[in-house]
Amino acid sequence: MNMRRNDVNDLQVKVIPSTINPSSAELKCQSSCRLPDRSSFIWYKNGQKIQDETSSTYEGNFSPADSSSCALKGFEHHPAPSVCVHGQSCNRVIYTDRSICASRGSSVDISCTYSSDESITSSFWFSPDRSHQWQNPSQPEDLSKDSQYAGRVQLLETEKGRSTLRISDLRESDSAQYHFTFKTQSFEWRSSLPGTTLTVTALQVQVIPITVHQSHMEAELKCLSSCSPAGRISYVWFKNGQKMMKEETSLYSGQFNPGDNISCALKGHEDYRSPSVYAPKLPSVSVSPSAEIIEGSSVNLTCSSDANPAANYTWYKENEDSPKASGQIFTITDVRPEHSGNYYCEAQNKIGSHNSTLHLIVVTDPGTAITIAAGVTAAVLLLIIILSVFLWMRKKRASNQSSEAEERPDNRERTQPEQDNLHYASVQFSNNQADPLYSNIRSDQLHRHMEEQEVIEYAAVNFNRAGTAPRTRGQETGEDPSALYSTVNKTL
Template identity: 50%
Template sequence: MEEQELTEYSRLTVLLREADVRNLKVTIITNHKRRAEDSGNRSRTVVKSQNGWGVTYRKPTEICALKGSTVTISCTYGYPYTVERVDKTLWFTKESNNVHVDLRSDPDYSDRVEYQCENKACTLTIRDLRETDSATYKFRFITNLETGRYTGEPGVTLSVTDLQVQVITSTYRRSELMCLNRCSLPDRFTYIWYKNGQKIQGQTSNTYSGYFVDTDRVSCAVRGQELFPSPSVCVNDQTCNRVIYSDRSICAFKGSSVDISCTYNSNRFITSRFWFRPERGPQWKNPSQSEDLLTDSQYTGRVQVLETERGRSTLRITDLRETDSAQYQFTFRTSDFEWGSSLPGTTLTVTALQVHVITLTVHQSYTEAELQCHSSCSSVARLSYVWFKNGQKVMKEDALYKDSFYPGDVICCALKGHENHCSPSVYALKVPSVSVSPQSEIMEGSSVTLTCNSDAQSAVNYTWYKKNQTLLNKEPQLVFSSIQSSDSGEFYCSAENELGKKTSPYININVKHGPKNSNISVSPSEIVEGSSVTLTCSSDANPAANYTWYKGNQTIHHGPEGIYHFTSISSADTGTYFCKSENQYGDKISSTSINVQYRPNLPSVSLSPSEIVEGSSVTLTCSSDANPAANYTWYKENEESPKASGPIFTITDIRHEHSGNYYCEAWNTRGRHNSTLSVIRLSGAWKSKAAGISTAVVLVFILLSVFILMRTKRLFKQSPEAAERHDSRERVQTRSQQEEQDDLHYASVQFCKNQEDPVYSNFRPAQLETHEEDLEYATVKFSGCSAALRIQYSEEDVAALYSTVVKTC
C-alpha cells in the first residue's frame, strides 16, 4: 500500500473521532464503499485497503481488565502477492515522528509482554497489568518492499482498573455493598466477597447485603483474580480493624533494597506489631508461633521496621537475595486478639539482571551483537548501568551495548552503584572440545561417556550428533551404558548460547570386540567334480580376525583372508569344513558341508549263481559310485530297448533265447557310464546231456565190473577155461577204455520229454573245432527215469564228448 493511501485513511479516522461518532466501526473496502455497522453485530472489526493490505482486530476492541491480571489482544493481517516476506511484526502504543516503539523494547513493559505470530496472525499477551497500561494498542508489520509498511487502525483500547467496595445503602446495621471498577467488566465475571478477611460463601454477584457491626470490614475480588482484591472498607465505623497494603506486588533486583508498606487500624489498643512470612511459620490462626522477621536468622542485619507515622508500617529489606522472593504480611496484637486475614499481603519478587541479545550477526572469527541489560522489574530501566567485558568496565551507561565479540569474551552488566551484583555472564563461545571416558580401549558392553565442553560458565545448550545421522540428545554428556559395535563412528557436539553456535571437531569412537556373526559362504552353490570352488569365511570383528580352516582335525589353511579355494574339486573333498575366526578378544567357529557331485564311475557287474542249471534263475547285479546316487538300466547287446531298470536284473526259468551279451548303464544328473559286457551264452544241448552220459557210463562201468567179477568167481569154480575167457575179456575191456581216454568224444543227450530249453553259462565259451571224422557216438538207455548227469567243462578242452542218452519214462 502506498504511503499516500495510509495518510488519507489516517485523516478519515481523525474526522470520525472529532465528530464523536460512537459505537461505529469504520470499514474501508477495496471497492472504496464505506459502511457503518453496529459493533454488536460482528465478532471482529475489519480494516482493509486497496491492493490487499489490511489488519483485522478480533473483538472486543474495547477491553476492561483488572490490575494484576493478564490480557490477550489478537489480530490477523494480509498483504498483496508482490510481498515476498514479512521482515518484522510489532505492537505499540507510543508513536513519535513516525517512530513506533515496540512493546518488547519499551521499559514500561519489560518482561511482561509476549508475541505469538504465525500464518498471518499475531497475538499480544500482557501480564501483571498495571493502571499505566491503559492505552490503545495497534499492530504494525514491515515487509521487504520499500513502501511496504502498514499499521492497523483503529487498534484495541485497553482500560486497567482496580476494585473498590462502595456502601450503597445503610440502615441500622444493615448495609448493601457493591464491588465497583472504573470500566465495565463483562457480566460473565463472578465475584468473591471477604468479611473481616474471611471468604463469604454463596456470594458471587457484584453486590452484597447483610448485617454488620462497627468492627466489620469488607473487600471484594473477581474469581480467578483473588490475588488482586479491593482495599478493605469499614462498613459502619472508620475505626474498624484493618490492614491495607500499599502494593500487592513489588519487583526488585538482587543486591538492592526494597520498602514494603501498609496502613493499619484497630478500635482496640494495639500492644505489638510485626512483619512475617506465612510460609516460614504457622498461619495467623496460631499467632503465638508467628515468626517476626526481626528475629529470623535469614534476615539478620538486613531488615528494619520503620514507623514514620501513626498507623503506617514499613518493612525495609537490604541486600536482597533471590531467596527473599516471598509474600510478606503485617499483623498486630491487642489484649483480646491478634489480627489475621486470608487476604494476601505484598508479594516480593527478587530478580537478577540478565543480558539479552537484541541483534546478532555471526562472522567466521567474531560475532557482532547488540546487548540489553534486562530485568523483570521495569523500575530498573530508569537507572544507570555498568557494562563489563572480560572483567574490565566499559564506558557505557545505557541499557543497550553494541560491540564485536571474539571467542572467549565474557560480558555482564550491573546497576551503577551495585557493581558487585553483576548479571550472569554471557560468553562468546569457543569451539567446544570433546573428551572420552575411559581413555583406554573401548570394549563392547562397557560404559562410555562423551563430554562436550565449551569453557562457558553461563547457560549453554549442547547437542550431540553422529556423522550422517540426526541429533542424539541435548545434554553436555552422551552416555552409553553398554556400548555396542554398532555405536562405532564419528561423533561431534555443538554448543549454543545467546551469542551464537560453535561445533566441535569429529571424534572417532572405535568399539573393540571379538568375532561375532561368523558366516561361511560357498561359491558356486552346486558343486560338480572338477569345477573351481571357493569357501569364504567372514565375521564381524574389531580388530579384523584371522581365519583357520579345518577338515576334521587337519588344518588346511590359515591367514588373514578367510578364503579357501579348490581349483579342481574331487569327490574325495566331500566332507565338513570348519572355519575359526579369532582375534585377541575372542574366537568363533562355524562350519559348512561340501557335497561334491560327480557322474557314475565304471559300473561293476556280478552274476549269481556262478553255475547255471537249465530252468533256474540268474541274477545280474550292477553297482557304481556316484553322487547323486546312480540310476541303472539293463540292455542286451544289439537291442535298443532296455531289458530292465534298477541295480538288479533277474532272469527266471532260463532258456535258449536268453543267451547273449548283457551290460548295465549307470546314470545321474551329472552323466552316465556303461559296464563291460557280461555274457550269458547257450553252449548247446550237449553240455547237460554229456554230463548225464558221463554219469551213466560210470554207473554202467561199475555194474559191468561187478557183474564180470561175480561171473569170474563162478567160472573159477566151474573151470579154468572160463577164468581165462574172463581174463581175456577183462583185458579187452581195459584196452577199450584206454583207447577211449586217448580220443575226444562227443555225446548227445536226449530226454523223454522234448525239452529244448537252452542252458546258459556265465563264461565266454572258446571256439570249438569239430572233427567229424573223430566223432564216435554211443547210445545209453535207461529202464527208468533219472536225473540228467552233470559234466564239468573247461574252455581249454579242444574236443568234446558226445553221447546219446535215451531216457525212457
C-alpha cells in the same frame, strides 16, 4: 472473557447503608472494567473470610469498627482495598502494592496504611510463607527477628498510620507474601486477606548478534530481568571479570571474542551479578557402547559443552559437507563398515562455537573385536609385568650392594685376627711312661684350617724340672733336647 490484572486490581467495595436498620448495610463488589458473567466472589470482614463463592453483593450487620473487602474467585491475590462500613474510623489495613517484582541484590519497600478505633499497642510485619519456622504456627512471628533477614530489614514509620518494611540485598529466597498486623486491647488484625507478594529474580544478559566474523562478533547486550525496576536504574558491565566504566545503561554494544565472559549488575550491588554469557567451551564427546563397534549394532555419539546461552549441537562426518544430525545425541542404527571414520560435534551459541572429534571403528566379525580387545589387554598386562620385574631387580641390586657394604668391614675384622694368631700344640712327658706322650693336640679340623691359612705352628714340649723326679729317657741316654723338639716337630 480473559481477565487482565488491571481488571481485578480495579475492584472496589461500594457501601449502601440501610435506611431501615442503621447497623445494616449492603455491600457491592464492582469494577470499572466489565467482569465475566456469572463470576463468583469472596467476601472478607475485618480481614477474615466470611463467605465463599457468592454473588457480587453481600448484606449484613456491621459495627462501627468493622471493615470489609472482596475478591474475584480465582484472583484472591488481588482483593479490593478494605473499606469502613460505617464512617471513616475502623480496623483495617490497606497495602500500597499487591505485588512487587525486584532484582536480586537490590532493595525494596513494602508499605501499608492502617487504622483502628482503639489505641494500637503493637504492630509488626510477618510472612505466612515462613509459618513452618514459627514456634506456634497459628501465631505470626515478627519478621525483624527472623535470622534469615538479620541485618537486612528496617521498619520505617514515616507518618502516623503508615508502616514500611524495607528489605535490602534481596535474595531469590525472599520471594514470598508479606503481611502487616496490629493489636489493640480488644482486637488483633490477623488477615486472611493477601498481603503484598514479592518476587525476586536474578538479572540476565540477552545477546543480540549484529555481525558475525570468523574470529569475533559484534553484538548488542541487554541487562534485564522478569521485573521492571522502578525509577532510573544504573547498571555496571563486566568483561572477563573486569569492570567496564563507560556504560551505565541496560544496553551494551561492542566487539566480543569467543573466549570473552560478559555479565552485568545493578550499580551499588555489584556482588549480585547476572550469570556470565560466553561461547561454548571445548565439547566433550563420547561413544556408547565404548567397545573399539560390531556391524549391525546400534551406537550413540554424545556431545556436551558448557555454554551460556545454552549451546546447540550439530554432528558432521569428516569429508562430508552436509550435517549428519542435530542435538546432543547422534544415534546410528544398523551400523555398517562405511560408518567408520572421524565424526566431529560443533557446539554453537550466539557468542561463538567450538568443536571436538571422535574416531569410530566398525568391525564385521565379532571375533575381531574380541581379538583386538584381548590384544590390548595382553599388551597392558605385559607392560605391567615388565615394569614390575624391572623395579624388583633394581630393588634387589640396591639391597645386595647395601649388604656387601655392611659386611666388608666385618670380614676384614674377622679375617685379620685369624691370620695373626699362632696355634700351639702342647706335648708333655710323664715319668710313668717309657715313651713320650702327646697331649692337648688340636683336632684334624684345626690342622686343616692351619694348612689353608699357611700358618707355621709350633709344638711346645714341657719337661718336668723337679729335682726328685726320675730321669727321662733322654737324660739317661744323653740325647740333646733340641733333637727331641725337632723330632716332635717333624712328627706333627
